[in-house]
Amino acid sequence: xxxxxxxxxxxxxxxxxxxxxxxxxxxxxxxxxxxxxxxxxxxxxxxxxxxxxxxxxxxxxxxxxxxxxxxxxxxxxxxxxxxxxxxxxxxxxxxxxxxxxxxxxxxxxxxxxxxxxxxxxxxxxxxxxxxxxxxxxxxxxxxxxxxxxxxxxxxxxxxxxxxxxxxxxxxxxxxxxxxxxxxxxxxxxxxxxxxxxxxxxxxxxxxxxxxxxxxxxxxxxxxxxxxxxxxxxxxxxxxxxxxxxxxxxxxxxxxxxxxxxxxxxxxxxxxxxxxxxxxxxxxxxxxxxxxxxxxxxxxxxxxxxxxxxxxxxxxxxxxxxxxxxxxxxxxxxxxxxxxxxxxxxxxxxxxxxxxxxxxxxxxxxxxxxxxxxxxx
Numbered sequence: 428x429x430x431x432x433x434x435x436x437x438x439x440x441x442x443x444x445x446x447x448x449x450x451x452x453x454x455x456x457x458x459x460x461x462x463x464x465x466x467x468x469x470x471x472x473x474x475x476x477x478x479x480x481x482x483x484x485x486x487x488x489x490x491x492x493x494x495x496x497x498x499x500x501x502x503x504x505x506x507x508x509x510x511x512x513x514x515x516x517x518x519x520x521x522x523x524x525x526x527x528x529x530x531x532x533x534x535x536x537x538x539x540x541x542x543x544x545x546x547x548x549x550x551x552x553x554x555x556x557x558x559x560x561x562x563x564x565x566x567x568x569x570x571x572x573x574x575x576x577x578x579x580x581x582x583x584x585x586x587x588x589x590x591x592x593x594x595x596x597x598x599x600x601x602x603x604x605x606x607x608x609x610x611x612x613x614x615x616x617x618x619x620x621x622x623x624x625x626x627x628x629x630x631x632x633x634x635x636x637x638x639x640x641x642x643x644x645x646x647x648x649x650x651x652x653x654x655x656x657x658x659x660x661x662x663x664x665x666x667x668x669x670x671x672x673x674x675x676x677x678x679x680x681x682x683x684x685x686x687x688x689x690x691x692x693x694x695x696x697x698x699x700x701x702x703x704x705x706x707x708x709x710x711x712x713x714x715x716x717x718x719x720x721x722x723x724x725x726x727x728x729x730x731x732x733x734x735x736x737x738x739x740x741x742x743x744x745x746x747x748x749x750x751x752x753x754x755x756x757x758x759x760x761x762x763x764x765x766x767x768x769x770x771x772x773x774x775x776x777x778x779x780x781x782x783x784x785x786x787x788x789x790x791x792x793x794x795x796x797x798x799x800x801x802x803x
Contacts, residue, residue: 460498461491469481472492480494481493484527487508490504490506522589523545526592531650532597541648543559544558544559559579559581559583560581560582562580562650578651583607583640592608599690601647602646602657603646604643606643608677609624609631609633609641609677610641618732624700625720630721636672642673643683645660659713674715675716676716676720677718684761687764691762692707693706693759693761694759695757695760696744697756701750703747703755705747705757723737758777762774
């Protein structure tokens, strides 16, 4: 791995090709296009590749609509503070609040989209919820949410005020994938299992197949109608597991993504004491992978720290970094597949919540070997 100074991000070259010489991409000069409060996500405002309008999602529950040459529209796309839909007063660095938004695959036809947030029920009753996924409708031009037109998709009951975040994305198969934290508050920082992270039951929520927490879920949504379970989900025939489960053993997968060219999945999972990690699931996987938490933190034993058997874990991270020099809380990123920055083509771009000290730029090459995937 090669480290060079760069502006606040880590880049990992993940092209699955034979090993070759890797050099740093050229310096990229960014231009500020908008200034909003607590931005946590930016996505296209439609599925039209010729439409350059953007939705900028704020952790405060406001989703801004940005257009080229115009900037931010005076009326936001969505404001969860309207009509009684207040989110939790999450404060600085809290995980409660607005966590994700995704457009329905048929958005141009039905105008539906989905949000994931912590807060109050969107009916003005003042009843607090833990974490919820809602489906909303939009105006006829699809530029403003219809806050009075909504339906609950899924509610996640959280045992603690921590690891309540997550992200929602549609896969190429048309199903909705949902990442969930383990619901455990941050531990004491003591080495290994003594930290108390995900201290829910003998194995924790993430390893408990009867819990939706600490998982990647996969469901078939139908707008305002109840969701159904894809018949090929890995645990549909397991009476001791929830049918919604796709993958498990995750601590706090707040940000993850699909590579839009290959369909591979990259999951940033926030660590407990020593290690931050990025997990990988190849396109075409049948699901059911166990990413290790709380048995493992990264590729190291967490609980038990002595006589741990990592052979129980089917999938270890492809990349991890320690809590050193101010590093903390990985923020999963995306594989760049655009055309405007050729030097970034095929790189996985990510960062962390604390800032990389002097800031580092990481280059490595992911290759296929006779023994499987390797990260150089």
